[in-house]
Amino acid sequence: MKKAILIAIQNGYENIEYSLEEMKNLAKECDIEIIGRLVQKGKINPKTYIGSGKLDELLVDIKLDNPDYIICNDELSPLMLKNLNDYLPCEVLDRSLVILDIFLRHAKTKEAKLEIELAHLRYLLPRLSSLRDGFDRQGGIGSKGPGETQLELDRRKISGDILRKERELLGIHKMKKVQIEKRKKKNLQTVALVGYTNAGKSSTMNTLLNYVTYSNAKTVKAENRLFATLETSVRYLEYQNIGFLLSDTVGFVSKLSTHLIHSFHETLAEVKDADLIIHVLDISNEFALEQFSVTMNVLSSLGVSNKKTLVLLNKADLCDNIPKVSGVDYIPFSNKTGLNVKEVLDYILNHISEDYESLSVRIPYSDAKILNFIIENTNVISKVYENDGISVELMCPRRFLSRVIPYQIYSTLS
Ligand SMILES: Nc1nc2c(ncn2[C@@H]2O[C@H](COP(=O)(O)OP(=O)(O)OP(=O)(O)O)[C@@H](O)[C@H]2O)c(=O)[nH]1
Numbered sequence: 001m002k003k004a005i006l007i008a009i010q011n012g013y014e015n016i017e018y019s020l021e022e023m024k025n026l027a028k029e030c031d032i033e034i035i036g037r038l039v040q041k042g043k044i045n046p047k048t049y050i051g052s053g054k055l056d057e058l059l060v061d062i063k064l065d066n067p068d069y070i071i072c073n074d075e076l077s078p079l080m081l082k083n084l085n086d087y088l089p090c091e092v093l094d095r096s097l098v099i100l101d102i103f104l105r106h107a108k109t110k111e112a113k114l115e116i117e118l119a120h121l122r123y124l125l126p127r128l129s130s131l132r133d134g135f136d137r138q139g140g141i142g143s144k145g146p147g148e149t150q151l152e153l154d155r156r157k158i159s160g161d162i163l164r165k166e167r168e169l170l171g172i173h174k175m176k177k178v179q180i181e182k183r184k185k186k187n188l189q190t191v192a193l194v195g196y197t198n199a200g201k202s203s204t205m206n207t208l209l210n211y212v213t214y215s216n217a218k219t220v221k222a223e224n225r226l227f228a229t230l231e232t233s234v235r236y237l238e239y240q241n242i243g244f245l246l247s248d249t250v251g252f253v254s255k256l257s258t259h260l261i262h263s264f265h266e267t268l269a270e271v272k273d274a275d276l277i278i279h280v281l282d283i284s285n286e287f288a289l290e291q292f293s294v295t296m297n298v299l300s301s302l303g304v305s306n307k308k309t310l311v312l313l314n315k316a317d318l319c320d321n322i323p324k325v326s327g328v329d330y331i332p333f334s335n336k337t338g339l340n341v342k343e344v345l346d347y348i349l350n351h352i353s354e355d356y357e358s359l360s361v362r363i364p365y366s367d368a369k370i371l372n373f374i375i376e377n378t379n380v381i382s383k384v385y386e387n388d389g390i391s392v393e394l395m396c397p398r399r400f401l402s403r404v405i406p407y408q409i410y411s412t413l414s
C-alpha cells in the first residue's frame, strides 16, 4: 500500500472530520493509506491551496514521514497543482483525481468506461503542464505524465480523443433515450434508488427483486466498497399485479467533481425521469446526516428536488436506536434481516397505483385489436375465455381508460 499525507482547508461550513474520513476512505479504495494530515483553517489559497507557513510545515512532515503522495481534500485548479508539484518533493493528487482513479478501476460497461474516460480527459486537458507523475491518458495514479516536449502534441491528441468519445457516447445515449421513450409509452412507472455510495442501494434492489411475485430477476452486484456500481440497472417488478420499473445507479459522495457530474448526467437520466425516488441512507454510519445532505445536494444539482421521495433508514440491524426524522417519509429498513420489505413495497404501490383504475371488461372475439391494446398497455390480472368473448380483469392506466371503458362489464347485484 502507498502512503500519503492529507492536506485540507477547514472553511467553517463543512464538518471537517466527516470530510477527512470520507477522503481517507476514498484513498483506501485506491490502495493509499493516509499516514498524516494537515488542516488549515480559513479559505483556499488560490495559488498554493494552503498558505506558505503550512507549506513549510508540510515540508517538515514530508521529510519525517517520506510519503508517496500528498492528497488535497478538494479539487485543485491547474495553477495550484502546478505550484504544489513544483514546490514539494513528492507527487500531489487532489480529491477529483482520486475519485476518477476509483471510477477508472471499477467501470465495466462500455457506457461507464466512456463516461469516465471523458471526465478524466476533461480534467487532464487544462492540467497537462501541472502534472508531475500523476495521471496520463491511459493509466491511473502512479503512471508517468507527459514530458514537456510532448505537451502540445498531447493537447491536440486529447482534444481529438474528447470529441471522438463524445460522439461515441452520444450514440449510446440515443439508444437509451429510445428505450426510455418506449417505457413511457407503456406507461410503466419508474422508481429510482439513490443515495450515498455504499449505503446499500444495490442490496435493496436485490431484496425487493427477491420479494415480489414477478420480476426479471437478474440481481445486481452489491459489495462492501465505494462506487461498486457505476452503471444504471433497470429491472421490471410486479407487486400485487402492478408492474413498475426499479433502477439502481451510481452512488454519490461530497465534492463530486463537475467533470464527473457532467459525464454522468445521462447515466442519471433514470433518476431525473423517475416517478418516485427511494433515498437509501446508511443509518448506522456516524456521518449519516452528512451523507443525507450530500445526496440531497447532488439531487438538487441534477434538478431533482421536488420529486416524491421515501427515505430508507437502511442497515437498521446495526443500530440500537433508530432516530425519528421529521419532514420526510421514511421507513427503517434492513437488507440483512428483511425488516419492513413489505412496507416499502406497499409504499411504492400506494404511490404508483394512484394513476391506475381496476375494472373488468368483456372483449368480443371479433375485436382482436382492442385485446392486443389491453395486453400491451395495461396490467392484466385475469383472462377467462367465455362463450361471447374474453373476460378480462385489469388495472388500467387512467390515460387509457377512454379506450377500454366501452367494454366494461358491471357486476349486478341480485
Ligand atoms: N448490516 C447491513 N449491511 C448492509 C445492508 N444493506 C447493505 N449492506 C452492506 O453494505 C455494503 C454496500 O452495499 P451495496 O448494496 O453494494 O451499496 P451501494 O449503495 O449499492 O454501493 P455503491 O454501488 O458502491 O454506491 C455491502 O457490503 C452490503 O452487504 C443492511 O441492511 N445491513
Ligand SMILES: [Mg+2]
Pocket: 201, 202, 203, 221, 222, 228, 229, 248, 249
Ligand atoms: Mg451499488
